[in-house]
Amino acid sequence: MTTSAVMQNRVLLLNGSTWEPLAVITVSRAINLLLAGKATVVEETGDVLRTMRDYFAIPSVIALKTYINVPRRKAHWSRKGVLVRDNYTCVYCGVKPGAVQKDKVLSRSDMTIDHIIPRSKGGKDTWTNTACACASCNHRKGDRLPNEAGLKLRWEPKTPRTSYLVIALGTGPSAWRRYIEV
Numbered sequence: 001m002t003t004s005a006v007m008q009n010r011v012l013l014l015n016g017s018t019w020e021p022l023a024v025i026t027v028s029r030a031i032n033l034l035l036a037g038k039a040t041v042v043e044e045t046g047d048v049l050r051t052m053r054d055y056f057a058i059p060s061v062i063a064l065k066t067y068i069n070v071p072r073r074k075a076h077w078s079r080k081g082v083l084v085r086d087n088y089t090c091v092y093c094g095v096k097p098g099a100v101q102k103d104k105v106l107s108r109s110d111m112t113i114d115h116i117i118p119r120s121k122g123g124k125d126t127w128t129n130t131a132c133a134c135a136s137c138n139h140r141k142g143d144r145l146p147n148e149a150g151l152k153l154r155w156e157p158k159t160p161r162t163s164y165l166v167i168a169l170g171t172g173p174s175a176w177r178r179y180i181e182v
């Protein structure tokens with residue numbers, strides 16, 4: 001890997017002691033924090049950055065050595081955020097883009113947002129009331145509750161820690177997932 005490609009990687013920064021995600025930062029900022037003794041490596045990418053004098057294992061996740069007090073930002077609900085949170089996977093049948101359904105290869109644009117309690121019954125646009133669903137399951141469910149339609153949730157939809165990090169997760173390495181999910 002070239003130096004410039006390595007430097008384009010992004011690093012997930014966690015808070016000290018709680019390991020709550022704080023931000024997505026550049027490799028150079030992460031290395032600066034590590035060199036200053038302010039952070040420790042939690043996960044490595046496996047890539048190495050060589051300089052004239054030294055080499056560094058490129059981190060994927062680092063944590064501050066001390067806890068910093070930051071106000072909790074509430075995650076703003078969005079359709080895109082729900083799809084990314086659920087990794088574009090149907091909460092009812094588990095299909096995801098790339099799978100074949102009714103002789104068609106599913107793409108991300110085939111995945112829809114299902115309101116678990118339908119909007120017609122007062123269900124809101126919230127993180128815990130919405131999940132990714134394939135068009136087929138969404139159609140089958142219609143205006144009913146999952147159990148009324150004979151459907152089961154494969155996981156419980158949760159509120160992510162920050163909407164910014166949910167979007168970052170969509171493009172970030174899978175190693176970040178366990179640190180971002182609540």
Ligand SMILES: [Zn+2]
Pocket residue numbers: 090091092093094095133134135136137138
């Ligand atoms: Zn489905």
